[in-house]
Amino acid sequence: MTPAALWLIEDNGLFRATLARGLERTGRFVCTGSFRTAEAALAAAVPGAAPAAVLLDVGLPGMDGIEALPRLRERLPSSALIVLTVFEDEDKIMRAICSGAQGYLLKTAPVSEIAAAIDDVLGGGSPMNSRIARRVLELFSRLVPPRKDYGLTARETEILQQMVEGRIKKEIASHVGLSVHTVNTHMRNIYEKLQVNTVNGAVAKALRERLV
Amino acid sequence: MTPAALWLIEDNGLFRATLARGLERTGRFVCTGSFRTAEAALAAAVPGAAPAAVLLDVGLPGMDGIEALPRLRERLPSSALIVLTVFEDEDKIMRAICSGAQGYLLKTAPVSEIAAAIDDVLGGGSPMNSRIARRVLELFSRLVPPRKDYGLTARETEILQQMVEGRIKKEIASHVGLSVHTVNTHMRNIYEKLQVNTVNGAVAKALRERLV
DNA sequence: AAGGAACTCACATGAAGGTGCGATTGTCTA
DNA sequence: TAGACAATCGCACCTTCATGTGAGTTCCTT
Numbered sequence: 001m002t003p004a005a006l007w008l009i010e011d012n013g014l015f016r017a018t019l020a021r022g023l024e025r026t027g028r029f030v031c032t033g034s035f036r037t038a039e040a041a042l043a044a045a046v047p048g049a050a051p052a053a054v055l056l057d058v059g060l061p062g063m064d065g066i067e068a069l070p071r072l073r074e075r076l077p078s079s080a081l082i083v084l085t086v087f088e089d090e091d092k093i094m095r096a097i098c099s100g101a102q103g104y105l106l107k108t109a110p111v112s113e114i115a116a117a118i119d120d121v122l123g124g125g126s127p128m129n130s131r132i133a134r135r136v137l138e139l140f141s142r143l144v145p146p147r148k149d150y151g152l153t154a155r156e157t158e159i160l161q162q163m164v165e166g167r168i169k170k171e172i173a174s175h176v177g178l179s180v181h182t183v184n185t186h187m188r189n190i191y192e193k194l195q196v197n198t199v200n201g202a203v204a205k206a207l208r209e210r211l212v
Numbered sequence: 213m214t215p216a217a218l219w220l221i222e223d224n225g226l227f228r229a230t231l232a233r234g235l236e237r238t239g240r241f242v243c244t245g246s247f248r249t250a251e252a253a254l255a256a257a258v259p260g261a262a263p264a265a266v267l268l269d270v271g272l273p274g275m276d277g278i279e280a281l282p283r284l285r286e287r288l289p290s291s292a293l294i295v296l297t298v299f300e301d302e303d304k305i306m307r308a309i310c311s312g313a314q315g316y317l318l319k320t321a322p323v324s325e326i327a328a329a330i331d332d333v334l335g336g337g338s339p340m341n342s343r344i345a346r347r348v349l350e351l352f353s354r355l356v357p358p359r360k361d362y363g364l365t366a367r368e369t370e371i372l373q374q375m376v377e378g379r380i381k382k383e384i385a386s387h388v389g390l391s392v393h394t395v396n397t398h399m400r401n402i403y404e405k406l407q408v409n410t411v412n413g414a415v416a417k418a419l420r421e422r423l424v
Numbered sequence: 425a426a427g428g429a430a431c432t433c434a435c436a437t438g439a440a441g442g443t444g445c446g447a448t449t450g451t452c453t454a
Numbered sequence: 455t456a457g458a459c460a461a462t463c464g465c466a467c468c469t470t471c472a473t474g475t476g477a478g479t480t481c482c483t484t
Binding site for chain 1: 435
Binding site: 097098099100102120124125126127128129130131133134136137139140141163164165166168196198199200201203204207208 | 336346
């Protein structure tokens with residue numbers, strides 16, 4: 001099996017060289033690109049020279065690793081993008097995940113582990129720390145939540161939708177073809193059922209719990 | 213450290229007993245509940261007797277493990293729910309993830325590994341197979357829309373968050389330690405940047421586009 | 425036929441919000 | 455050094471909202 005082509009994007013020259021040597025020594029990889037900044041890598045990212053995987057540091061000078069992700073993805077659609085991090089900032093990693101990286105490795109991990117993880121990614125996996133995984137799952141269940149039943153009637157749901165659209169009572173009334181008074185009454189009932197007492201409370205609850 | 217209370221829900225009596233014995237032998241766990249069906253576990257799930265974690269087989273007679281998840285979650289809100297699977301059916305696992313399980317273990321894994329994974333879950337992690345993780349990430353990047361940048365400043369974002377919490381200007385002011393006037397001004401700027409002109413419009417936009 | 429639930433409309437009042445028109449203070453950066 | 459921008463605070467005026475209290479209709483179930 002021929003070695004897989006890798007790119008490294010990492011501002012620390014020593015770490016970059018050490019990692020490159022360590023990975024090449026496994027015989028499974030060859031570093032065809034070595035960049036100090038995301039800008040340099042983007043400039044080199046032309047079709048035809050795409051590596052199998054890109055190892056990308058998040059803490060880069062100039063363009064942030066997270067910012068670079070979507071652009072790299074655009075220019076290297078078939079390369080696996082793997083984020084290297086010191087794992088302090090979970091939020092950064094969450095943003096990286098949303099930007100379409102395939103793997104998240106700790107810079108502190110031994111080379112053998114990093115190599116195994118790269119293989120894993122190239123084989124269709126996404127190795128990730130279990131704590132990160134938990135964060136992902138939590139975000140996930142917020143995206144796809146079990147919608148509770150507050151016993152809203154059809155009319156109430158309709159008006160709640162209008163509220164979520166950002167309309168005021170008057171507008172809702174004319175949209176739905178009712179008097180403001182009626183809309184007012186429905187909103188009271190919605191408030192009671194959702195246990196809130198402002199429009200934005202109701203809107204927040206509706207959107208969070210996917211009631212609409 | 214006192215052992216963590218576990219429940220096992222698994223129809224195969226032999227496997228259940230073997231697993232229970234193996235886990236208890238580590239000294240870190242004690243099996244306080246052992247059920248053949250999800251229905252039996254649900255009947256026993258009363259407040260006060262909640263275990264630290266529940267190990268739940270997906271392939272159960274009667275009520276499916278996946279169906280049982282949301283109900284268990286409802287009755288045992290503070291227990292970790294861990295799915296045991298033979299890992300053939302990724303789709304089942306995806307549905308389990310959407311139902312709010314915290315961990316996914318292979319039934320074929322050695323007891324030591326299962327024990328380590330339970331510890332991991334109890335410690336706030338979610339161990340998962342890297343192939344599953346990839347599936348999750350793919351689904352994720354499809355669900356999460358690219359967040360637009362409205363150029364909100366740090367302060368504005370902070371106040372927008374408070375708005376989403378349902379607080380009124382006065383409350384926001386005291387929470388953030390500002391005068392109502394300042395909060396007012398920030399809200400105006402938020403409105404302009406988000407192209408809205410009511411709290412609930414801003415809240416709706418923030419939640420929809422995940423600005424907060 | 426009785427009862428309940430959903431839906432409709434109305435008035436009034438105090439609280440909260442939206443907006444026009446100011447101002448001063450820092451901290452960057454061209 | 456001038457200018458841009460974020461952040462802070464202030465007043466005034468009108469709009470919109472929340473809520474208490476009422477009542478009439480239709481439709482479905484018991």
